[in-house]
Amino acid sequence: MAITGREGGRVKLVLVAAAALIDADGRVLIAERPAGKQLAGLWEFPGGKVEPGERPEDCLIRELAEELGITVKEACLAPLTFASHTYETFQLLMPLWICRRWEGLVQGREGQRLAWVRPGKLRDYPMPPADEPLIPALIDIVGAGRD
Ligand SMILES: Nc1nc2c([nH]c(=O)n2[C@H]2C[C@H](O)[C@@H](COP(=O)(O)OP(=O)(O)OP(=O)(O)O)O2)c(=O)[nH]1
Numbered sequence: 001m002a003i004t005g006r007e008g009g010r011v012k013l014v015l016v017a018a019a020a021l022i023d024a025d026g027r028v029l030i031a032e033r034p035a036g037k038q039l040a041g042l043w044e045f046p047g048g049k050v051e052p053g054e055r056p057e058d059c060l061i062r063e064l065a066e067e068l069g070i071t072v073k074e075a076c077l078a079p080l081t082f083a084s085h086t087y088e089t090f091q092l093l094m095p096l097w098i099c100r101r102w103e104g105l106v107q108g109r110e111g112q113r114l115a116w117v118r119p120g121k122l123r124d125y126p127m128p129p130a131d132e133p134l135i136p137a138l139i140d141i142v143g144a145g146r147d
């Protein structure tokens with residue numbers, strides 16, 4: 001049987017930096033992965049792959065500008081938790097930062113749908129399998145939310 005996520009016994013590690021943006025109402029921003037991309041139609045935390053030689057925090061700041069059109073200062077990023085998930089072709093390692101302060105209006109700059117969701121409602125949105133274990137950490141830090 002093939003060992004998933006491994007090639008010749010070596011794992012292909014993909015490092016992705018992601019953010020949970022939290023608004024004043026305690027809602028979390030998620031974005032729908034566009035058609036044509038891997039895991040299309042699932043709702044994710046904004047972010048992307050760390051490029052060779054790039055600091056994860058710089059990557060996240062870059063991705064938030066590209067995907068959402070906002071400016072985030074590194075001091076406004078707080079580490080929350082991480083996901084480590086074995087996909088069929090790679091091992092995802094995804095640190096998740098929390099961010100409550102940014103400059104600019106959040107917009108889906110790549111045509112992606114966005115949703116502001118109370119942490120207790122995140123399970124109503126289909127997310128990649130790597131993301132499900134992150135939800136309790138968000139509920140702990142933000143609260144599940146009303147209604
Ligand atoms: N951004 C993000 N990626 C996630 C999450 N959960 C999850 O499994 N992933 C996976 C999907 C992809 O395989 C990988 C991130 O890829 P991506 O498509 O966001 O990378 P990117 O923004 O650099 O885009 P691209 O230039 O590669 O198209 O991590 C998540 O919550 N947020």
Ligand SMILES: [Mg+2]
Pocket residue numbers: 046047048049063067
């Ligand atoms: Mg991305």
